[in-house]
Amino acid sequence: MSPADAQYDIGGMSCSFCAESIRKAYERTEGVEEVNVSLAHEEVRVRYDSGALGEVELKDTLRDLGYTIRDPDKQKRFEEQQREVEEAARRLTLAGAAALVTVGLMLFMILVRGTFESGALWMDLATLSLAVGTMFGPGRYIAAKAYNSLRRRIFNQHVLLEAGAFAGLIGGVLGLFVFPGFPTVHFFAVSVFITAYHILSEYTSLIVRTRASRAVQGLLDLRPDTARRVRGGEESGAPRADSDAEEVEVTELETGDRVRVKPGESIPVDGTVLDGESAVDESVATGESVPVDKAPGDEVIGGSVNDTGTLLVEVTATGDDAFLTRVTRQIEEARAMKPGVVQLADRVLKYFVPGVLTVAVASFLFWVLVPAVWSGGPFGTGPNVQRGAFAALAVLVLGYPCALGMATPLALVRGGGIAANRGILMRSGDAFQIFRDVDTVVLDKTGTVTKGEPAVEEVVAVECAASDVIRRAAAAEAFSEHPLADAVLDCAAERGVEFPDPDEFDSVTGKGVRAGVGEERILVGKPEWVAEEGADTTAARGDIDRLRGRGYTVVCVAVNGSVVGLVAIGDPVKDDAAETVERMKRVGIAPVMITGDNQRTADAVAEAVGIDRVMADVLPDEKRDEIRRLQDDGERVAMVGDGINDAPALTQADIGIAIGAGTDIAIESADIVLMGDRLGGAVDAYEIGKSSYRKTKQNLIAAFSFNGIGVAAATTGLVHPVFAMIAMVLSVSVVLANSFAGQLLRGERPTTDFAAESNVPPVDTDA
Template sequence: MANTQAQYNVGGMSCSFCAESIRKAYERTDGVEDVDVSLAHEEVLVSYDDELVDEVQIKDTLRDLGYTIRDPDKRTRFEEQRAELDDAKRKLVLSGAASLVLAGLMLYMIGRYRMLEHDSLWYDLPTLALTLGVMFGPGRYIKEKAYHSLRRGILNQHVLLEAGAFAGLLGGVLGLTVFPQFPTVHFFAVSVFVTAYHILSEYTSLVVRTRASRSVQELLDLRPETARRVTEDGDVEEVPVEELDVGDRVRIKPGESIPVDGSVLEGTSTVDESVATGESIPQEKGSGDEVIGGSVNETGTLLLEVTATGEDAFLNQVAREIEEARAMKPGIVQLADRVLEYFVPGVLVIALLSFLFWLVAPIAWGGEPTVQRGAFAALAVLVLGYPCALGMATPLALIRGGGKAANRGILMRSGDAFQLFTDVDRLVLDKTGTITVGEPAVSAVVAVTDRSEQAVLRTAASAEAFSEHPLADAILDRAEERGVEYDDPETFESVTGKGVRATVDERDVAVGKPGWLSEEGIDLTSAAGEVDRLQRRGLTVSGVVRDGEVIGLIGIGDEIKADATATVRRATDAGIEPVMITGDNERTAKAVADEVGIDRVMAGVLPDEKRAEIGRLQEAGHRVAMVGDGINDAPALTQSDVGVAIGAGTDIAIESADVVLMGERLGGVMDAHEIGTESYRKTRQNLLAAFSFNGIGVAVATTGLVHPIWAMIAMVLSVSAVLANSFAGQLLSGEGVSTDFTVQEQDVESRIEEAPLD
């Protein structure tokens, strides 16, 4: 027995019924051992025994159901998604135009109803042509899906729709040929309207669910396309990154992205590794230290030995983590779809029994079979049973909530987020860039001698004026913020990884790590207590020395966002336990957590470990919302029940999330929770109204006294009721129905399409 896994990006899924149909089809396929279907990301992961079934059969199962398998190439897949949206729009335009023509014809006929005893061929034949054109033109794909579902014994919304559409077509044809008393145009109109509505519903779902996602490609674009390989003779040649092998030597200049994972052979530098760790303070690298592909070399020149390429490289591992998390993310079956699992077969059975009843029952009463009444009953049951309002209940609540969220700078990208936010009981927060600002900044200036803090800052800024180190930039920024004037040094020397020496106002000045200053013979005894206090706060400490005397200390860290503490308190008040997860060290993480009021901290966690930690919380029965902003957060955002990305963060984080907070404000996550909870409550109200119409309508329709056109009008009224419930309160309150979220969503997508990360 050989177990094999196949993963596909699937086109054509529009609701959880589609995901359920795919799952059922594979469960009934010999040799398939397990299947995971993610509707949100349109991913299918199949585990199968390749001795019993091959990959061709696995793919054919998807295609037979009417779904497409997108190209594995990310750029081609993006184009295919765009093409699917264009095709859906074309089908909607064609079916919508036919519906408008029919609606106009029916209104004209109603106006002349008393003058027309029977439908005329002048109306019947064009209506038949429109009906066939819609059903077998733009609506053909629905029949294919219904046929293949039925062939596998799967009853879904496609089967129910086609039962109603063909019943209307059959009734119209019988009116033309056998039963002239049948309202032919009205029967045909039912077929056109239900088909057009379904196309509209799927198009709306496609717009809501499908996003221009090139996230993995953008992730890999972080890596340069070429690298400077050093030959055995010492020559330097520029080669494509794909040609590098483990053991090759590569030279990296200041300011360049590191193309591969490697180990430092020569040189010292500071390297920004926030791509992997989320840590905002650059790390010092020297001989023997490991570096990660995608990191940025900042100050010195490095000679690296390649240690990992291809699928073993860090960025490719993260890309694989995201793909797997997408496919295995638990699917959410919407409340409506859970009910529809029983509702669909029930409606089909009731329609058949109603028709048979009016054929058989009159005979038992001593009368004649009433074919017309039976046909009316069956068709009306199918029309009133077709869940139009039911299908609109969730999308309308999503649109309402989405508009309200947009007014607060929140982009709700997934309908599942509305439902799941209600049940979230763990809020996992990344540290750097989420709780904190994400950039080094001076958090404390301490005067050790009699000098003032201003004097300490002026001396440090003057010494660091020529430095290119990020910590020097933080000191200079603080001096400018405080209005502290400083001069350029007369002499300047940078000691890589340790600090700087300079001459300022003809006096010797050193600014750097306490350990280095001690090595230089500086007595730090008077500052030892303050150094320890600042380090316990998680700050990076630099000593400021003038003429051999410590005059002060500067603590540099990542400032906490202004609304972080309030957001944590709001989560706790809502019964949600906040948890911090970070790749940073435990001391720094604990200091930040204590300041904002978080008790549980997970520190030193790498990207794949973050996803595993989220998984463990889910296995323990918790619903988890994860908030992050970096590439290192992307797998965890995808794994979590509700992924929330900071909009000022990286594009890969945005594309991996269900909710995007436009800007840097953390408080938006609790705003999104409140809106999601309210929207889910509105969804349940909509479903109650929809089921009331459907349930009562089906019961009345079984009498055979409901004319098909009145069944269609009742269906329209049910949708109107759901629409009114969704938006009436919002309009009365003066909020309006905002569509700003579309614009903001386009802003996010334009960043992804037009501004690849360097």
């Protein structure tokens, strides 16, 4: 036995019933050991015995079911989605045109000719052509899906639709050539209408999902992942001319290669610094907001950002050993371990579809057999084939779950539009269904609860005014490129403190700066280094310990050997963080903060925003384990994060929420994306999810009422096919009205435009 894993991006999925069909098909394939299908991320992960099964067979299974396998490249995948939308629009145009022509013929027959039956061969043949053209033209893919599902003993909405469509076609043909009394035009019309309605339903789901993907795509960086590889084995200290470097794909790098990373660029690989000094922002990997100073011999992590100087880095890990690859593998594992969610509508359909098929067959057999066996009874004398055909066809038409199938997508359109107007992107129906049950929200600290950027939090004056401390610190840091220097300069600008440029400047990597300003010799840096340089820090020791106890980075300012003040730099909490935590508590959600920072820093931030439960000192690859531990304890967990290190946890959580200003991989791993960095959107999303799930249930009750009552009435054989179609149209209209009437009455436009602003008031949960 040779276990192997395969993962594919799938095109053509429209609901979790599709996911269920794919899962069943693989489970019934010999050699498949485990299968997980994610509707939210449109992918399948299969564990199989490579000795008994190959990837060709795995891919053929998907294609046989009528689904496509998308290119793993992000840009190509996006282009394939665009083509899917264009193809779906073309199908809808053709099917819609056929349906309109059919309606026109029926109206002509009734209003102009004054008859309920065609009475004209040309009209029968015209509607026959429309039925065949619709079923085997734009609707051909549905027939293929139904056939391949039946071949694997899978009963889904495609099977039910084709049963109704073929019943209409067969009934019309029988009326045309065998039973003159059959309503030929109406039978053919049924085939046209239910095919067109199904195409409309799938197009609605596709457009919602694709527009969500477009919004995500707008947040992602689509540039190729490249690195600047140094040719000729440049040694430490050698010239750094661009002419000795070449742009290559990151995948081409090998261990031992040397790459140059300029200020502001992402470090493409894990490696060791050979030459150069810089501050590196590793928050995406470690969660620490304060940049780390790097010098020759220090290790750097792929995905972190080089802030200041140019670095020459030797590659130490590639492929499966690289940090980003390990994160990707953790995400895949998390998805595989995360149970799929079957939508409420699909739980109904799971039993409804085989039930309708059974009732249709039973109705036909009843009116054919019972009158023949019970001659002279209340059901007539002799087999009543026409009534049996009417009953079977009406059952299939009224049982076709068009309104049921549209109930969830329409609620998703409605909720998605409301969310978009509040700067929230709900990427899947799962987000609407599950969020209402969430009782715990785990909040990453850096970049989620906090702003993720160093800023001056407090200034302590020892021998002068606070403004003088800032003026001297800003003057010394004026020529520095360190991010902490930027925090000092920003503070000076905010307070309106003017400062001169230094006459002399010297930066000591990882410690601080020396500067000469007129007669003053200024030191700005770590207290320990300032003390090593001869300044007495005894008087400031109490304040240093106090500020560090609150989790701040303390910068000591000394002038001519005397400490004049301290500058406390930290990661300030977001303006709406405390309010958001309070809102979570009000709706019954327990907020938990998780961070790689030390306990002291974490407790200080948690206290500032009102969070009682804190997980500190959590390594990047441990966040997912902590989420799983909460789930094992019976909690339904939502995770809010923004960094690469949050991505596996976002995937593992029941609901993953990414800050839109965060990293690409976090955004791609999430079920919900908050455009911008407003944390309050997480609670807005919860309220929208609850409201939309209520609307989904209302839609399903309305749709199921029509279907259930209609099927029962149809078994009598007295429901004419055209009236069955009218009832089906009515059920869809009721679902549409329930979904959007309230918005229209208030003058709101239903929208799926996800390019929305984020600074908007909270959602009205009574909407």
